Amino acid sequence: MSGNGRIPNWADVTLVPLVSVLLAFILSGILIWAIGESPWAAVKLMVEGAFGSSYGWGYTLYYATNFMFTGLAVAVAFQARLFNIGGEGQALLGGLGVALVCLYIPWPHWSLALLAACAGAAGFGALWALIPGYLQARRGSHIVITTIMFNFIAASLLGYVLVNVLRPQGSQDPSSPRFPAEVALPKLHEMLALVGIPFSRVPPVNISLLIAVGMCFAVWFLLWRTRLGYQIRAFGESEPAAEYAGISPARITIYVMLISGALAGLMAVNSVMGEQQRLVLNAVEGAGFIGIAVALMGRNHPFGVFLAAILFGFLYQGGAELALWTSIPRELIVVIQALVILFTGALDNMVRIPIARLFALRGAR
Amino acid sequence: MTSLKTFLGAGSALAFTATLAHADPALMFDLGGKFDKSFNEAAYNGAERWKAETGGGYREIEMQAAAQRVQFARRLAEAGSNPVVVMGFQNAPTLEEVAPDYPDTSFVLIDAVVDLPNVRSVIFAEHEGSYLVGMLAAMANETGTVSFVGGMEIPLITAFACGFAQGAKAVNADINVIVNYTGDTPAAWNDPVRGGEIARAQISQGSDVVFAAAGGTGLGVLQAAADAGVYSIGVDSNQNYLHPGSVLTSMLKLVDQAVYDAFTDGPGLETGVVLMDLAAGGVGYALDEHNADLISAEMQEAVEAARAAIIAGELSVHDYRTDSVCPAF
Known part of the structure; x- marks a missing residue:
């Protein structure tokens, strides 16, 4: 992915994805035009719906928070060239951790509950990633296969726990009871009100956003400022070289999967504790998989993940507004999202090589 | 939650008076989508039948994520849609949260019960x-x-x-x-x-x-x-x-009938629990020319x-x- 020395670093992380996204939007515009709607009006609706009001911003940032956690989870693992596709399952288990913490311990204040819920979410998520990590490190079972399979096991486990354990007797809905009001997380509007900025009260964006941003910094610090991060990256570049340098592949694999699973699990703090206030069936809603696209687009760099998460938050919220106010079918909105993933992820070199040539030309002059 | 209600009470009165004029019904599908050949599609068919018979229009919305449950239910109510028909038992918490903020809007929940004065809950036996x-x-x-x-x-x-x-x-x-x-x-x-x-x-x-x-x-x-x-x-x-x-x-399971009835009854429809059982003709078995020889x-x-x-x-x-x-x- 990296290693193309001819492009300056800033262009690699900003210009290439930006041009890719632009191409995806142009193609989407043609599609919208082809089904008889105005592409300009659609773009305007999406941008206004996602960024035009504090209401739109709130939802965009709420979705972005989810994608930051799952995107970071994939990015960290990918630095060690481990492809963790199990973010979905790890986040589901994280949700279980949050629910157990919130339901069975009486908390006097949300701040204590938040700390414990973070620990529960990260712990359960990490545990769920540990098993595939161990199987890869010690038994050579490929991580892609095992993490995918663990998504299904997690869904089955959650289904069982919700239907048979957490569901209140007589309730039809396979979901946990509502968490007590004491553990409701402060929403962004309450936090902004402290500094006098008015913000819509409706969207579920909450304090987890700050945790997600903090995690972006933490992951950057871990990868580029600590010994373990160096070992992770060295292992990712070349396993034999890392082993020759005295780095244990098994140890790194297990550490990386623990960190990755913990990050994916933390997503549940935002969705389960911050929004739903109860554990429901399929609480993750595919955010674990979107995380793969977010990491791809963010070039596995925490700052890139941050930007890509906001872009996907925009696609989700803008897409929702599009579905709400036009007759553009939901399927086309999925197509637009898929085009963005296709251009930024799979067709990367289509943009990268011409840009590299441009820079080479400029350099030669 | 209480601050939310006061805000919305004021907000919906001020910002959305312009759109409150027309009261078309709305249908909110559950995750799974409109054309699932089953539950949601039956609701769609009921709405389409109402549209064909009355010539009226209705708003419909499909979801992509669970966070959109509350978001969309609110937006439909704010846009002046009335009644708002919401599909699926997973939306019971949605209406518990949204319906009290819009007392003048009638909500219909299919497949679960929510005990609120402006919610009709339709359940099937x-x-x-x-x-x-x-x-x-x-x-x-x-x-x-x-x-x-x-x-x-x-x-x-x-x-x-x-x-x-x-x-x-x-x-x-x-x-x-x-x-x-x-x-x-x-x-x-x-x-x-x-x-x-x-x-x-x-x-x-x-x-x-x-x-x-x-x-x-x-x-x-x-x-x-x-x-x-x-x-x-x-x-x-x-x-x-x-x-x-x-x-x-x-x-x-006559989901289409439940939607059709809700649309026909219109704003201010009778609320409470509607049990669609055998006696009400809400469930049953199908007998037509395709299986006449089998039964x-x-x-x-x-x-x-x-x-x-x-x-x-x-x-x-x-x-x-x-x-x-x-x-x-």
């Missing part, structure tokens, strides 16, 4: 309809084994299975009822290939009548039964026409007798949802 098709299955059965393919092991679907098993055992106490579920992810409702696999496995265990209550997955079940030359039973809508001669009957006069007579007995209260079908126990398993 799926166990009663399933009992009747279970009887038909046992009467058509020759091998001593019938089977059930559910979407997901949740109380709603287990209630189908339980009613089916009770009906089958009422006809033949020794009958073997195989019960399988498709999966635990949302894909379980839309996986015809897996449905076909499960049906073939059940047929190889001796089942010659397969009942599918699994949304789009059921299409694969019906196909597998038709290919193997055994009977199948459709669900929700009348699916008899899909494979005439193979689909024994369909367990009808003999005696079979029909026996089922009609049971139907009358259930309506009269002489025969009670146990509802799995009341105590999570099924006497027939």
